[in-house]
Amino acid sequence: MSGPSVIQASNLTRRFGGLVAVEDYSLDLRERELVGLIGPNGAGKTTAFNLLTGITKLSSGRIVIAGEDMTGRAPNRLAQRGVARTFQNIRLFADLSVLENIMCGGHMRYGSSFFPTILQLPSFRRAEAKIARQARDIAELTDLAAIADRRAGDLSYGDQRRVEIARALAGEPRALLLDEPAAGLNPAETETLVGLIGKINTDLKVAVLVVEHDMHLVMGLCQRIQVLNRGKLIADGTPAEVQSSPAVIEAYLGTRRSAKTHA
Numbered sequence: 001m002s003g004p005s006v007i008q009a010s011n012l013t014r015r016f017g018g019l020v021a022v023e024d025y026s027l028d029l030r031e032r033e034l035v036g037l038i039g040p041n042g043a044g045k046t047t048a049f050n051l052l053t054g055i056t057k058l059s060s061g062r063i064v065i066a067g068e069d070m071t072g073r074a075p076n077r078l079a080q081r082g083v084a085r086t087f088q089n090i091r092l093f094a095d096l097s098v099l100e101n102i103m104c105g106g107h108m109r110y111g112s113s114f115f116p117t118i119l120q121l122p123s124f125r126r127a128e129a130k131i132a133r134q135a136r137d138i139a140e141l142t143d144l145a146a147i148a149d150r151r152a153g154d155l156s157y158g159d160q161r162r163v164e165i166a167r168a169l170a171g172e173p174r175a176l177l178l179d180e181p182a183a184g185l186n187p188a189e190t191e192t193l194v195g196l197i198g199k200i201n202t203d204l205k206v207a208v209l210v211v212e213h214d215m216h217l218v219m220g221l222c223q224r225i226q227v228l229n230r231g232k233l234i235a236d237g238t239p240a241e242v243q244s245s246p247a248v249i250e251a252y253l254g255t256r257r258s259a260k261t262h263a
């Protein structure tokens, strides 16, 4: 049985001029759920992600996070309410160490305000110690402890991806949204990533929504899969249900057919 709702998004719509990128998209992501969001190129997945995290403004719709209406709030307010994300293109501080990058995630959530920081008050030192302790725990969990002092910019792509996820976890999110986490990873790195996402979901009890082109990964990892096509949700079910859905098969075949026609 799944728990209470973490993200309740209802009828999210976003227009860009005359183009409706996402239309009436709804998601009820519950505690401990691991949900995949798939769809052909241009289906609206990234736009849906950006709407859920407040990065793109809604044309209409409603977003409730852990019971609080967060519609129209800025991305940092949604993050504070417990929604963390990673991006398609890795965005790390290349010159900072792995541990410092992870601590940045903690600062976003628990950092001291301006005056305690400037004056180095005890409250500032306490917050810093807590953030450093927590970053070390997360480095352990994400298998980054052995390279915690290395410069992030010197790491392999797969390790950088894990640092990005570790930094997102430092904000102690209720939900983690991963935008194409396996993009650019080799098969061994992808396998490590799949193990990590599973661990985050089961051990840390964080709800996960993952956008991914790697079907094998999505089908093996997710309990539930949503399929977007031309901005609209055309399926929402178990991997087996989605794979046998005529609308889904048609959406993917249709994309291939039109790609051939235009080739």
Ligand SMILES: Nc1ncnc2c1ncn2[C@@H]1O[C@H](COP(=O)(O)OP(=O)(O)OP(=O)(O)O)[C@@H](O)[C@H]1O
Pocket (backbone or CB within 6 Å): 016, 019, 020, 021, 039, 040, 041, 042, 043, 044, 045, 046, 047, 048
């Ligand atoms: N800022 C924007 N301005 C105008 N059109 C946009 C903007 N962002 C997205 N779109 C359009 O909205 C549609 C959905 O794009 P989106 O990037 O969300 O799809 P996607 O499913 O993530 O695609 P992909 O799998 O290729 O990453 C596309 O037609 C895209 O061109």
